[in-house]
Amino acid sequence: MEPIKQHSGLVYPLNRANVDTDQIIPKQFLKRISRQGFGQFLFYNWRFDEKDQPRKDFSLNSPKYSHASILVGGENFGCGSSREHAPWALQDFGFRVIIAPSFADIFFNNCTKNGILPIVLKETETQQLIKNAEATDYQLTVDLTTNKVYDQNGFEASFDLAEYPRQMLLNGWDEISVTLTHADKITEFEKSHIVY
Amino acid sequence: MSSPKTIIEKIWEKNVVYEESGKPALLYIDLHLVHEVTSPQAFEGLRLKGRKVRQPKRTFATMDHNVPTIHTNVIKDEVSKLQMDTLKKNCQEFGIPIAAMGHKHQGIVHVIGPELGLTQPGKTIVCGDSHTSTHGAFGALAFGIGTSEVEHVLATQTIWQAKPKTLNVKIDGQLGTGVTAKDLILALIAKYGVNFGTGYVIEYTGEAIRTLSMEGRMTICNMSIEAGARAGLVSPDQTTVNYLEGREYAPKGTEFEQAKAEWLSLATDPGARYDHTVTLNADEVEPQVTWGTNPSQCIPISGQIPNPDQAKNPNEQNEIKHALTYMGLEAGVPINSVPIEHVFIGSCTNSRLKDLEQAASIIKGRKVNPNVRAIVVPGSQSVKQQAEQKGLDQLFKQAGFEWREPGCSMCLAMNSDVVPPGERCASTSNRNFEGRQGTDARTHLVSPEMAAAAAIAGHFVDVRTFA
Numbered sequence: 001m002e003p004i005k006q007h008s009g010l011v012y013p014l015n016r017a018n019v020d021t022d023q024i025i026p027k028q029f030l031k032r033i034s035r036q037g038f039g040q041f042l043f044y045n046w047r048f049d050e051k052d053q054p055r056k057d058f059s060l061n062s063p064k065y066s067h068a069s070i071l072v073g074g075e076n077f078g079c080g081s082s083r084e085h086a087p088w089a090l091q092d093f094g095f096r097v098i099i100a101p102s103f104a105d106i107f108f109n110n111c112t113k114n115g116i117l118p119i120v121l122k123e124t125e126t127q128q129l130i131k132n133a134e135a136t137d138y139q140l141t142v143d144l145t146t147n148k149v150y151d152q153n154g155f156e157a158s159f160d161l162a163e164y165p166r167q168m169l170l171n172g173w174d175e176i177s178v179t180l181t182h183a184d185k186i187t188e189f190e191k192s193h194i195v196y
Numbered sequence: 197m198s199s200p201k202t203i204i205e206k207i208w209e210k211n212v213v214y215e216e217s218g219k220p221a222l223l224y225i226d227l228h229l230v231h232e233v234t235s236p237q238a239f240e241g242l243r244l245k246g247r248k249v250r251q252p253k254r255t256f257a258t259m260d261h262n263v264p265t266i267h268t269n270v271i272k273d274e275v276s277k278l279q280m281d282t283l284k285k286n287c288q289e290f291g292i293p294i295a296a297m298g299h300k301h302q303g304i305v306h307v308i309g310p311e312l313g314l315t316q317p318g319k320t321i322v323c324g325d326s327h328t329s330t331h332g333a334f335g336a337l338a339f340g341i342g343t344s345e346v347e348h349v350l351a352t353q354t355i356w357q358a359k360p361k362t363l364n365v366k367i368d369g370q371l372g373t374g375v376t377a378k379d380l381i382l383a384l385i386a387k388y389g390v391n392f393g394t395g396y397v398i399e400y401t402g403e404a405i406r407t408l409s410m411e412g413r414m415t416i417c418n419m420s421i422e423a424g425a426r427a428g429l430v431s432p433d434q435t436t437v438n439y440l441e442g443r444e445y446a447p448k449g450t451e452f453e454q455a456k457a458e459w460l461s462l463a464t465d466p467g468a469r470y471d472h473t474v475t476l477n478a479d480e481v482e483p484q485v486t487w488g489t490n491p492s493q494c495i496p497i498s499g500q501i502p503n504p505d506q507a508k509n510p511n512e513q514n515e516i517k518h519a520l521t522y523m524g525l526e527a528g529v530p531i532n533s534v535p536i537e538h539v540f541i542g543s544c545t546n547s548r549l550k551d552l553e554q555a556a557s558i559i560k561g562r563k564v565n566p567n568v569r570a571i572v573v574p575g576s577q578s579v580k581q582q583a584e585q586k587g588l589d590q591l592f593k594q595a596g597f598e599w600r601e602p603g604c605s606m607c608l609a610m611n612s613d614v615v616p617p618g619e620r621c622a623s624t625s626n627r628n629f630e631g632r633q634g635t636d637a638r639t640h641l642v643s644p645e646m647a648a649a650a651a652i653a654g655h656f657v658d659v660r661t662f663a
């Protein structure tokens with residue numbers, strides 16, 4: 001996957017809690033057998049009406065967000081279904097960073113396996129970012145080498161990310177290759193491990 | 197003597213292959229379940245890198261999400277068909293056993309694992325599906341994974357995991373008449389919210405859990421993910437052992453005796469400590485109905501639709517308003533006066549034989565309300581066959597329910613079983629998210645008994661007084 005060290009981009013604010021993966025990518029688009037091309041279906045039921053026309057009242061349809069690459073959302077972001085099509089769709093649309101006060105576990109994991117950086121900030125901080133982004137075209141920089149998020153007007157926040165996913169993201173490693181360096185240990189383990 | 201341990205710690209220790217401090221551990225996976233929707237990209241990944249499946253025999257595949265539940269011999273949806281054919285080809289290529297369409301073991305992945313005896317206490321089980329938590333009912337550590345992890349497990353039979361925190365959900369008391377496992381789990385999520393389990397593995401304990409059947413325990417563990425927990429489990433006991441004895445893939449004879457002793461020894465030791473504990477009193481739980489667009493937006497059948505003005509904070513107020521608009525409901529309306537147009541009895545939460553029997557017991561010669569379309573979708577071919585032997589299909593059909601072939605069906609409406617826009621469905625599934633059962637469809641989660649009663653009444657009704 002593509003490594004991510006530092007990233008600057010336009011913020012798209014999505015001020016809703018419990019955004020589930022059914023919303024991020026509805027089930028009618030899960031029938032494809034490739035990883036590509038899901039961006040066009042991102043938030044489909046929010047972006048498009050019954051006649052597949054863009055809904056004017058959904059902000060992501062505004063042309064300026066077509067270049068957004070940092071999404072700031074509400075708590076429990078990515079809850080529900082384990083579908084990895086959700087990060088695939090976000091990534092294909094152009095998002096590299098998702099910031100929220102909390103994430104659902106599986107979604108969080110799925111992001112880190114696809115080179116998307118999920119960042120947990122305090123709710124006061126995410127609300128600040130959402131306010132800024134709702135007011136104007138708002139650029140933010142994320143630095144995974146220093147675990148910091150900042151803008152040009154003095155906003156700065158630090159975040160934590162466990163060392164393992166952090167290294168995976170910084171280096172863009174293929175996890176299976178890493179694991180296969182331990183293949184002998186797995187073989188050894190299997191010799192005495194009982195499975196009925 | 198070593199200090200008392202939870203079942204979660206015992207399974208963890210048994211299955212860690214390799215560990216370095218400060219890093220996730222490499223955890224061995226004993227059973228990998230596969231279905232058509234979340235696997236094609238994983239197999240493709242293996243092919244691109246020339247990798248093999250490490251343990252095809254510890255892998256088992258079926259088709260459930262996409263399958264039609266009527267006219268199953270011709271699959272009209274070409275895209276769905278391609279996905280199913282792809283799974284079949286992948287399983288052939290990599291040597292993985294599969295219960296495809298038409299196979300006597302085909303069914304919803306979380307229904308067939310247990311009924312075939314593949315699901316066993318102490319196993320680590322993964323599947324590219326968040327309701328893998330269902331298998332925890334047997335005292336297995338079972339959780340959903342994404343497609344990249346599916347590929348990883350196929351290639352290595354392991355997964356990198358941080359040691360989970362443990363959460364004891366203690367449910368004491370007794371279930372009242374007409375109150376089910378489904379009502380317990382809904383009441384629990386209503387009480388503590390949709391993310392109280394995030395970062396934890398839940399163990400369900402207490403008198404009410406001990407007295408539940410395996411089917412009831414599966415219903416509870418199934419919805420752990422709706423509380424944010426990737427896994428939820430119940431320590432094995434005699435109920436667990438009795439369920440597994442004689443199942444196709446369960447050990448037999450002396451091996452079974454040996455396995456049984458081992459399984460029972462996995463139960464949490466008295467005095468073991470959890471990172472956190474929450475409680476619920478089963479005596480106080482009434483039949484539940486969700487009114488909103490996440491499973492915590494749920495009230496007892498005696499309740500009224502909540503008022504956004506009485507929300508605890510602006511965020512919650514926002515959420516309630518949004519949900520009421522989507523659901524087409526008004527604050528203050530008693531839930532038992534809300535009319536419905538659809539009933540869905542099925543899904544990995546509530547489509548086992550016991551669920552269908554309990555739903556059927558409500559019918560008592562009555563008919564489905566003329567304004568309601570009601571379908572029953574058994575969880576597996578085996579459930580369907582057993583139900584038909586007991587004449588349940590006839591009971592349902594005579595009452596005006598449609599009797600279908602097994603699959604996920606209207607739980608996520610990937611096939612043609614869809615709730616039309618703006619229409620309302622009483623559903624025994626697990627997610628009432630926007631659009632889950634169809635674009636702009638309105639889902640209310642209930643138990644099988646409550647769904648059957650609503651089908652007959654044409655609106656939600658308290659099963660306890662629905663004589």
Ligand code: SF4
Nearest residue numbers: 327543544604607608
């Ligand atoms: S029945 Fe519903 S929740 Fe269960 S596996 Fe199928 S789609 Fe998922």
